[in-house]
Amino acid sequence: MADPQVLVRGGRVIDATGERVADVRIVGGVVTEVAPSLAPEAGSLVLDAEGCVVAPGLVDIQVHFREPGREDAETIETGARAAAKGGFTAVVCMPNTDPPLDDAAVVQAVLERGRYAACDVRVAGCITKGRRGEELAPLGELYDRGVRVFTDDGDCVADALVMRRAFEYALALPGAVLSQHAEDPSLVAGGHMNEGEWSARLGIPGRPAEAEISIVARDLTLARVTGGRYHVLHLSTAGAAALVRAAKAEGVRVTAECTPQHVVLTDALCASFDPVFKMNPPLRTAADVDALKAALADGTIDAIATDHAPHAPETKEVPFEEAPPGMLGVETALGVAITQLVEPGVLSMQQALAALSWKPARIAGLDAAGHGGPIEPGHAAHLCVFDPNERWVVDASRLASKSRNSPFDGWKLAGRVRHTLLRGVPMVRDGEAQR
Amino acid sequence: MPEPALKHLLSVDDLGGRAGIEAMLDLTDSFVEVLARDIPKVPALRGKTVVSLFYEESTRTRLSFETAAKRLSADTMTFSVSTSSVKKGESLLDTVHTIEAMGIDGIVVRHPCAGAPHRVASWSQASVVNAGDGRHEHPTQALLDAFTLRRHRGPSLDGCRIAIVGDVKHSRVARSNVKLFDALGCEVTFVGPPTLMPERLDGWPATVSYDLDDALVDIDVVYLLRIQRERIGQALFPSVREYAARYGLTSERASRLKPDTLVMHPGPLNRGVEIAADVADSTRSLITEQVANGVAVRMAVLWSLLGSGGPVI
Numbered sequence: 001m002a003d004p005q006v007l008v009r010g011g012r013v014i015d016a017t018g019e020r021v022a023d024v025r026i027v028g029g030v031v032t033e034v035a036p037s038l039a040p041e042a043g044s045l046v047l048d049a050e051g052c053v054v055a056p057g058l059v060d061i062q063v064h065f066r067e068p069g070r071e072d073a074e075t076i077e078t079g080a081r082a083a084a085k086g087g088f089t090a091v092v093c094m095p096n097t098d099p100p101l102d103d104a105a106v107v108q109a110v111l112e113r114g115r116y117a118a119c120d121v122r123v124a125g126c127i128t129k130g131r132r133g134e135e136l137a138p139l140g141e142l143y144d145r146g147v148r149v150f151t152d153d154g155d156c157v158a159d160a161l162v163m164r165r166a167f168e169y170a171l172a173l174p175g176a177v178l179s180q181h182a183e184d185p186s187l188v189a190g191g192h193m194n195e196g197e198w199s200a201r202l203g204i205p206g207r208p209a210e211a212e213i214s215i216v217a218r219d220l221t222l223a224r225v226t227g228g229r230y231h232v233l234h235l236s237t238a239g240a241a242a243l244v245r246a247a248k249a250e251g252v253r254v255t256a257e258c259t260p261q262h263v264v265l266t267d268a269l270c271a272s273f274d275p276v277f278k279m280n281p282p283l284r285t286a287a288d289v290d291a292l293k294a295a296l297a298d299g300t301i302d303a304i305a306t307d308h309a310p311h312a313p314e315t316k317e318v319p320f321e322e323a324p325p326g327m328l329g330v331e332t333a334l335g336v337a338i339t340q341l342v343e344p345g346v347l348s349m350q351q352a353l354a355a356l357s358w359k360p361a362r363i364a365g366l367d368a369a370g371h372g373g374p375i376e377p378g379h380a381a382h383l384c385v386f387d388p389n390e391r392w393v394v395d396a397s398r399l400a401s402k403s404r405n406s407p408f409d410g411w412k413l414a415g416r417v418r419h420t421l422l423r424g425v426p427m428v429r430d431g432e433a434q435r
Numbered sequence: 436m437p438e439p440a441l442k443h444l445l446s447v448d449d450l451g452g453r454a455g456i457e458a459m460l461d462l463t464d465s466f467v468e469v470l471a472r473d474i475p476k477v478p479a480l481r482g483k484t485v486v487s488l489f490y491e492e493s494t495r496t497r498l499s500f501e502t503a504a505k506r507l508s509a510d511t512m513t514f515s516v517s518t519s520s521v522k523k524g525e526s527l528l529d530t531v532h533t534i535e536a537m538g539i540d541g542i543v544v545r546h547p548c549a550g551a552p553h554r555v556a557s558w559s560q561a562s563v564v565n566a567g568d569g570r571h572e573h574p575t576q577a578l579l580d581a582f583t584l585r586r587h588r589g590p591s592l593d594g595c596r597i598a599i600v601g602d603v604k605h606s607r608v609a610r611s612n613v614k615l616f617d618a619l620g621c622e623v624t625f626v627g628p629p630t631l632m633p634e635r636l637d638g639w640p641a642t643v644s645y646d647l648d649d650a651l652v653d654i655d656v657v658y659l660l661r662i663q664r665e666r667i668g669q670a671l672f673p674s675v676r677e678y679a680a681r682y683g684l685t686s687e688r689a690s691r692l693k694p695d696t697l698v699m700h701p702g703p704l705n706r707g708v709e710i711a712a713d714v715a716d717s718t719r720s721l722i723t724e725q726v727a728n729g730v731a732v733r734m735a736v737l738w739s740l741l742g743s744g745g746p747v748i
Contacts, residue, residue: 197635200639
């Protein structure tokens with residue numbers, strides 16, 4: 001039997017190489033032809049992309065699919081389905097599971113669970129055993145299982161010497177990167193929202209911007225002295241963005257991501273006392289939001305990652321200070337980026353897609369599996385096809401995620417995913433999940 | 436009699452500015468009159484049920500609300516965390532649904548988390564009164580303080596100079612009082628060590644002083660906040676002795692006040708820490724009167740939230 005053929009017809013292809021009106025022919029999961037007005041072969045699946053952008057599949061390098069440990073909030077199956085509906089073809093799951101991903105056997109088990117998911121599921125491994133910040137996790141064993149991103153996410157590696165040793169040790173692991181949840185634990189202890197005007201007024205204990213800035217400053221110093229690769233997870237402050245910008249200019253091997261929520265929402269929303277607006281690092285000020293936009297536009301911030309953090313509804317139906325931090329993200333990231341960044345002219349569509357696809361793919365080593373494009377013959381057919389002009393209203397109760405904690409519930413967003421293709425197979429077709 | 440159209444009292448902001456606050460204080464006057472009667476009770480809330488839902492230890496506030504409800508002939512229920520199903524792990528949401536199923540009209544909430552009463556209000560059909568939420572607000576305390584002050588300085592408090600002294604950072608009383616005093620035209624200064632001031636004061640109608648002796652010159656009211664000893668362990672101040680020396684209202688400091696300067700405290704007192712014992716018991720002190728007025732103020736609040744809008748009787 002011949003390899004299955006797919007023709008994505010009538011769209012506008014945008015990838016790292018540029019933009020052109022073209023159809024995309026896929027045979028056996030690989031792009032074979034990119035050209036205008038291709039004729040479908042007999043028996044091939046034709047996917048309508050009229051009015052759509054055809055982009056490399058989106059790549060989210062920070063998600064929490066809660067497996068193992070909190071399968072009531074999300075599973076790899078449901079998280080990956082939600083991600084595919086959001087246009088993602090690959091994700092990196094954070095290691096703050098229970099048990100944590102500090103052991104090759106647990107990593108292997110999670111990767112196994114991901115094999116039949118609606119997107120490629122990779123994992124980040126812990127930097128330290130048990131995410132306790134004391135002894136190094138078996139970075140080499142995890143690396144041999146394909147892990148390229150190491151982080152104690154959720155917890156910051158507070159001890160400077162441990163972080164330095166991790167940087168040094170990882171030099172022996174080509175392509176590995178240390179990602180930091182940059183908040184100094186002693187400065188944020190007991191805090192639940194951004195420290196500032198609003199926390200003072202609301203009487204909610206704060207988490208100061210300086211907790212992020214001081215750790216990023218320290219880690220950049222360590223990256224500089226060791227030559228190690230460093231990635232700032234969910235960068236949220238103007239101060240940390242300025243440090244990363246300066247370090248990049250100096251040649252330090254640093255990358256950074258921000259979340260859709262940090263680049264759009266502010267701490268003023270916490271005045272509702274609704275824990276849906278609670279996350280770590282916390283939503284910051286309007287000045288920080290502006291600084292993040294500028295940092296995305298000038299490339300200081302490389303990637304948009306969602307930090308998709310599902311929480312079962314009952315865990316968020318509590319007082320603000322008692323709720324766990326975190327927000328859903330994979331199903332709304334593209335729409336928020338288009339509505340809040342592309343339409344107002346902060347980013348071009350290509351810049352937005354760079355931050356959502358090929359740049360994060362490179363940071364996490366997912367380009368080796370063909371993620372992030374470009375869309376050209378010989379390349380794996382991981383594609384995201386979306387209509388940038390179609391408007392839809394986010395209804396948290398209808399999301400594919402198991403959880404409902406979206407800060408964008410009720411928002412009208414532009415840009416709806418029509419098809420998501422993983423190795424040429426539609427995981428989402430005409431907006432409906434296929435797996 | 437003007438009546439504020441209130442569903443909940445979660446924050447001083449709900450009172451509707453100066454006019455609404457003054458209306459509530461005027462209404463309180465009529466309940467003070469009720470409380471002076473031989474039978475200090477009116478049927479205004481007969482048939483209504485008020486639950487006090489207290490997630491923090493409290494004596495005066497809970498008793499004050501319950502007395503107020505009883506004087507209005509409401510039925511009262513007490514839900515105290517130490518003896519309840521919360522000990523078995525019941526969530527606040529489930530607890531609210533449970534007590535609501537019994538048919539209630541008002542919930543008086545105290546909780547260690549800021550905004551907990553707002554959450555309760557979003558889950559319940561009943562009227563919710565904030566009886567203190569974390570560091571956020573304590574609106575009935577602010578009302579009773581203003582009411583007490585008005586009886587001595589009133590009817591207008593315009594231009595009244597008030598120093599709120601102590602742990603403003605962690606104080607729900609300070610957060611409510613500054614709003615309410617400001618709305619009534621008072622000038623508020625926060626006094627305390629920088630570590631006990633809110634992290635930002637943008638937009639707050641208050642000035643800040645780190646020097647108590649400076650701040651007390653020409654002051655009309657010294658409002659002292661309770662100091663909690665556990666703040667020492669959080670590196671917020673070095674010792675009780677140093678605090679008392681720098682920020683306590685000692686007898687010596689009190690002797691330098693104007694003759695008519697008044698002293699207030701929300702209680703419970705740490706005698707010898709934020710306030711010297713003899714100052715607390717002096718004729719300047721309104722501390723006992725604050726407690727006494729608490730009942731009338733809470734009657735006014737409950738009646739505004741739950742009453743039919745008819746006369747007080």
